[in-house]
Amino acid sequence: MSVHVIGAGLAGLAAACLLTESGRHVIVSESAPAAGGRARSYFDKILDCRVDNGNHLLLSGNLAALNYLNRLGARRALTGPASAVFPFYDFTTSRHWTLRLNDGRFPWWVLRRRHRVPGTRALDYLALNRLRRARPHDILGTILPRNNPLTRNFLEPLAISALNTMPDEAACGPLQAVLEETMALGGAASLPRYARIGLSETFIDPAVDWLRTHGATLHFGRRVTVLDANMPTILAVPPWVAAELVPGLVVPDQFESICNLHFKASIPPGEAGFWGFTGGLSEWAFARPELLSVTISAANRYAALDNAEIAARVWAELGQAFTLPAAIPAHRVLWERRATILGTPEQQTRRPRAITANPNLVLAGDWTDTGLPATIEGAIRSGNEAATILMKLPE
Ligand SMILES: Cc1cc2nc3c(=O)[nH]c(=O)nc-3n(C[C@H](O)[C@H](O)[C@H](O)COP(=O)(O)OP(=O)(O)OC[C@H]3O[C@@H](n4cnc5c(N)ncnc54)[C@H](O)[C@@H]3O)c2cc1C
Incomplete structure (x- = not known):
């Protein structure tokens, strides 16, 4: 049958x-x-090229x-850098920095200042053990250390993109599962793809x-x-x-939305082909040959903003991080209102x-x-x- x-x-x-x-x-x-x-x-008429409904990132x-x-x-058909590098730009400090995980299971990168999150000490990373030991239904925001650069610059952006839910309401379980299958196994299991x-x-x-x-x-x-x-x-x-x-x-x-913006613009792909952002509206940007594509996850919080305002703000942020013309180019703002379940x-x-x-x-x-x-x-x-x-x- x-x-x-x-x-x-x-x-x-x-x-x-x-x-x-x-x-x-x-x-x-x-x-x-x-x-x-x-x-x-699909083919987008405004941009005159094919686009994705949203940037999708996997890990190895x-x-x-x-x-x-x-x-x-x-x-x-998948691509990505040869090592686990995650370039970031912080809009509040106007600083580029890069997280670099070593391939093996022991996290040597935590001991190297230039490989870890700026402003953090090696001991801060014990917070990851606390997260691993939390109960699956604990709220993530109560487990992550507060007012801490590791939380602000890495754990929160990671959680928001992986869970598509803000940490102050997200359950820990799904993020624990992601971390066990990727970062806990070392850089070789965390290659961005x-x-x-x-x-x-x-x-x-x-x-x-x-x-x-x-x-x-x-x-x-x-x-x-x-x-x-x-x-x-x-x-x-x-x-x-x-x-x-x-x-x-x-x-x-209950669902969370994801907002994606595609700009008809290009920037050099850099080491990874994408950037993470902190301290702004934009969260991730992917450099495509003809497109600069930005993702904003857990975007229900921005539902009241209109598309023109979001596009203008994101373009201004991109202009702060990269060399780009001031005038906003042809663009498309795509909302997936029920992108994922709320975590x-x-x-x-x-x-x-x-x-x-x-x-x-x-x-x-x-x-x-x-x-x-x-x-x-x-x-x-x-x-x-x-x-x-x-x-x-x-x-
Ligand atoms: C903007 C965006 C960004 C994302 N980013 C990432 C990311 O970076 N990394 C990642 O891993 N995941 C990401 N995701 C999540 C990922 O896309 C989804 O987890 C995955 O695509 C879900 O696949 P699915 O088959 O479960 O559901 P769906 O893709 O929703 O498939 C369900 C299918 O059923 C069809 N259907 C509905 N009703 C009927 C019916 N009555 N009869 C027949 N067919 C029907 C629908 O048309 C649809 O094709 C993202 C999602 C979005 C929206």
Whole structure:
């Protein structure tokens, strides 16, 4: 019997690939005209080039994501620096600085002043142990040291981008999981990685091609409105859609937005190809050949600002950090209003397991109970888990 995968975001695509590889015939139904969900590229008329719906950063410890790309033969579509370098610019001090992790497990970088966060001492990094020992539902903001340069310049920006939630309401658990699989293993597991060309070219188009080549059936523009309880199905849709399709299913119901700004401008890529920022509105900037793309995470706090004001402020900040013309170039401000679930302890308790009361129906998606924040790694891992569960059903 064919297996149905509903939703062709990363969770659905990962599940479809694993099932197809195991010899099952897979039918993918996606409501949008193309695959990708919240990780997609498209042609932007104002900018006259392809853009991503938002900058996406992975780390080399995101093994499920890397294995997914390996299966598709698309690993080289990711790029990034050869060592774990994170260049930053602080708008309040007008200073560039770079965090440099050493490859191995023992964090020698903490002992080297020029490798660690400015203004910190080696002993400050014991705060990371406190974070590792915190209970998963503890609020991050109560665990991070206050009025401390390590918190302000590194732990907070890291937490906001990884959790897409402000530390004063975020649960510690998902950040602990990220740190255990990356920084705690050393620089080799913390290499920053991002799409060389675009998200669709890296994560989505190779999967669609691979699935077609291996005999799967894909339908785009097909919105599923009812489930057949007797069909083996992986439901890989956003939580609010899953709740409509599965009566009684408890799902996360609070979300955080991400704002991305693409400017038709270029800067030299520097050592890493991206920068982190502190003390301003902008949080991360990626230098593309034709585009300068800025991310602002946990952006609900800026919902009252209009796009023109955000663009002007971000452009002024970029002008402080880099040599750029004063006049704002062609640009696009993109809001993903429900970019991810809100990472509060209460929302964590609403993340369902993959299995449901019906053995034929399995859930996938970055919002399910993966233990990780809502990320590419979490989405792919959830798809893998859902496929593994369904593969145990008799054919
Ligand atoms: C702006 C932005 C920046 C991000 N940055 C990062 C980052 O730096 N690093 C990182 O790891 N993660 C990042 N993420 C998160 C990452 O994009 C998501 O975790 C991941 O894409 C989620 O994949 P998914 O398959 O779980 O869900 P989705 O991508 O939401 O896929 C669900 C799919 O189901 C389809 N669907 C909905 N209803 C139906 C229906 N009734 N029938 C059929 N199909 C349906 C949708 O169209 C969609 O394609 C970011 C997200 C955003 C929005």
